[in-house]
Amino acid sequence: MLQTAKKTIQIEIKRQDPEINNGESYNQIYDVEVEDWFTVLDALIKIREEIDGTLSLRCACRASICGSCAMRVNGQAKLVCKTKLSVVEKNNKILVEPVGNMPVISDLVADFKPFWDKFNAVEPYLKPEGEVPEGEYLAPNDDMVHLVGVMNCIMCGACVSDCTVLEVKDNFLGPAALAKSYRFIADPRDGSQFERLQNLEKDGGIWDCTRCMQCVEVCPKDVDPMERIMSLRSKSIENKIDKNYGARHAKSFTDLIKNNGILNEVLLILRTKGLFNIIELAKLLPIAISAQLAGKRPPFFSHSSKNKNQIKKIFKKLEDK
Amino acid sequence: MKFAFFPGCVSRGACPELYTSTVKISGILGIELDEKALESASCTGAGVLQEKNQLLGDTLNARNIALAEKQNLPILTICSTCQGVMSQAEYRLENEEYRAQINETLADEGLEYTGKTPTRHILWIIVEEIGEKKFKSLVKRQLDGLRLAPFYGCYLVRPSKALKFYEKPERETCLEDLTEWVGATVVDFPGKTACCGFPIVTINEKASLKMVGNHTSTAKDLGADAMVTPCPLCHLNLDQYQDRAAGMMKRKIDLPIIHVPQLVGLALGLDPEELKINKHVISTKKLLTEISLKP
Ligand code: SF4
Ligand code: SF4
Numbered sequence: 001m002l003q004t005a006k007k008t009i010q011i012e013i014k015r016q017d018p019e020i021n022n023g024e025s026y027n028q029i030y031d032v033e034v035e036d037w038f039t040v041l042d043a044l045i046k047i048r049e050e051i052d053g054t055l056s057l058r059c060a061c062r063a064s065i066c067g068s069c070a071m072r073v074n075g076q077a078k079l080v081c082k083t084k085l086s087v088v089e090k091n092n093k094i095l096v097e098p099v100g101n102m103p104v105i106s107d108l109v110a111d112f113k114p115f116w117d118k119f120n121a122v123e124p125y126l127k128p129e130g131e132v133p134e135g136e137y138l139a140p141n142d143d144m145v146h147l148v149g150v151m152n153c154i155m156c157g158a159c160v161s162d163c164t165v166l167e168v169k170d171n172f173l174g175p176a177a178l179a180k181s182y183r184f185i186a187d188p189r190d191g192s193q194f195e196r197l198q199n200l201e202k203d204g205g206i207w208d209c210t211r212c213m214q215c216v217e218v219c220p221k222d223v224d225p226m227e228r229i230m231s232l233r234s235k236s237i238e239n240k241i242d243k244n245y246g247a248r249h250a251k252s253f254t255d256l257i258k259n260n261g262i263l264n265e266v267l268l269i270l271r272t273k274g275l276f277n278i279i280e281l282a283k284l285l286p287i288a289i290s291a292q293l294a295g296k297r298p299p300f301f302s303h304s305s306k307n308k309n310q311i312k313k314i315f316k317k318l319e320d321k
Numbered sequence: 322m323k324f325a326f327f328p329g330c331v332s333r334g335a336c337p338e339l340y341t342s343t344v345k346i347s348g349i350l351g352i353e354l355d356e357k358a359l360e361s362a363s364c365t366g367a368g369v370l371q372e373k374n375q376l377l378g379d380t381l382n383a384r385n386i387a388l389a390e391k392q393n394l395p396i397l398t399i400c401s402t403c404q405g406v407m408s409q410a411e412y413r414l415e416n417e418e419y420r421a422q423i424n425e426t427l428a429d430e431g432l433e434y435t436g437k438t439p440t441r442h443i444l445w446i447i448v449e450e451i452g453e454k455k456f457k458s459l460v461k462r463q464l465d466g467l468r469l470a471p472f473y474g475c476y477l478v479r480p481s482k483a484l485k486f487y488e489k490p491e492r493e494t495c496l497e498d499l500t501e502w503v504g505a506t507v508v509d510f511p512g513k514t515a516c517c518g519f520p521i522v523t524i525n526e527k528a529s530l531k532m533v534g535n536h537t538s539t540a541k542d543l544g545a546d547a548m549v550t551p552c553p554l555c556h557l558n559l560d561q562y563q564d565r566a567a568g569m570m571k572r573k574i575d576l577p578i579i580h581v582p583q584l585v586g587l588a589l590g591l592d593p594e595e596l597k598i599n600k601h602v603i604s605t606k607k608l609l610t611e612i613s614l615k616p
Pocket of ligand 1: 215229
């Protein structure tokens with residue numbers, strides 16, 4: 001028979017029940033005897049079945065296909081069925097909390113309504129153009145292969161849980177919905193690319209992302225939502241949907257490096273906001289003055305690279321690739 | 322230990338104190354900085370250029386690294402963002418085909434990227450290369466009693482694959498470790514690996530300010546005397562926009578944000594003024610009194 005090693009792990013769980021503790025969350029610690037092959041989910045199920053039947057959690061397939069069991073383990077969102085206990089425990093302890101950025105229904109079960117609302121907001125279905133074909137809408141294989149990665153999304157919400165912008169801005173569409181939107185915008189059969197991109201330019205869309213890479217780090221399916229958001233940004237600029245600070249920032253940044261090799265922060269701000277945008281520039285004045293008083297204002301004519309021409313040459317060669 | 326010094330745009334622009342303090346501590350730490358090797362280098366693209374064109378961004382970074390390789394020197398960075406962007410490029414350049422494609426462009430200038438000496442942030446070099454024992458032997462001023470909240474900057478923590486955390490697990494806690502080596506106490510808080518909000522400050526100031534306010538006020542309320550960061554972009558946002566963030570929250574925060582080389586400099590016994598610690602928007606006076614140093 002297979003030999004396995006047992007040990008006891010302290011599992012601290014953030015709990016919350018509308019009928020207990022006035023609905024406030026509280027942490028409860030369980031000592032659980034586990035096998036060395038246990039996943040975090042195995043341990044949680046053991047608690048529910050053998051120690052405390054009141055613990056709420058959500059899971060179904062136990063094989064990282066259904067996307068039901070995203071939770072925070074030691075502060076980071078994970079699919080607990082895919083997470084070996086031995087990998088995450090530190091000094092025989094772990095902390096399990098519900099996903100972030102969504103309201104908690106009970107213990108480790110969150111209300112995914114905001115997640116689905118945003119998903120629906122990007123119209124996650126094909127909107128083809130032209131005559132309806134007799135059979136399926138066909139697409140060449142080569143045009144679809146690069147979408148396989150993004151189609152791997154199992155809608156687990158891990159990325160949404162840990163997105164740093166969603167923590168401070170409720171109306172951000174977030175990594176999962178934006179990745180899904182990319183899936184249709186990049187589909188050659190879809191006919192509403194332009195309108196979709198126009199919608200994503202609005203407040204709460206693609207330009208809200210800080211590129212913090214949390215979604216890239218936590219996604220259990222390597223969907224790489226941030227990379228999709230960046231592709232949406234460049235598609236948006238290609239389609240001349242670029243009269244916003246985000247697009248202007250990206251374009252000015254690129255131009256400054258192209259021409260100077262390195263960055264001039266003053267020019268970047270001026271060009272992003274617009275040289276004649278007096279109102280916005282006036283708002284920046286107090287910041288500039290306090291920096292100046294501290295002796296921190298960046299020099300207007302900043303350094304440049306010693307070999308600007310070579311850098312320009314590289315830009316010329318690759319900028320349209 | 323000799324390195325090709327990559328100061329980045331910010332330490333030569335809005336954060337000159339970072340440049341100065343780096344140069345000051347390097348001598349004492351036995352780090353020789355070659356400032357000539359990368360004179361014709363470009364900006365890393367800071368992730369912004371990569372939004373539009375990853376191949377172009379990776380080519381520019383490969384070129385910078387190849388310039389250092391030509392002098393047989395590894396690169397030293399002092400910015401989480403520069404470091405992260407270069408580590409990500411190096412990670413993608415491990416692919417042979419991709420490397421060959423990029424080297425084709427570099428050949429025009431007689432350069433070749435090999436990737437044999439990975440780029441490192443000065444914080445990593447201190448922790449990995451100099452190490453606890455040697456570093457502690459150089460400490461002249463124990464910063465006992467000082468309570469410091471770490472703030473890494475996204476690019477020095479994610480994506481962990483490109484930053485090689487699996488090979489070098491010490492990178493995950495390097496800032497806390499260094500804080501303990503100088504005798505200070507770590508004020509741990511969940512925001513330490515979060516985003517400072519800098520990338521969207523000109524695009525969506527309110528959301529950015531909320532991030533600044535949340536991180537600095539949480540650390541302050543946990544008793545931090547200052548926050549320490551290896552990223553000048555985080556420094557800019559957390560320092561320059563802190564008052565505005567405090568105003569939005571209708572409270573006082575007043576948490577000095579210091580650069581890693583300034584912290585190291587204080588511990589090495591350097592004068593605060595040499596480290597330009599007085600050149601911040603949020604005053605460091607109280608902090609310096611705390612460690613009985615005249616501001
Ligand atoms: S990279 Fe953008 S979408 Fe992804 S977690 Fe960060 S802010 Fe959210
Ligand atoms: S993108 Fe990844 S983390 Fe986000 S919902 Fe889809 S599978 Fe989950």
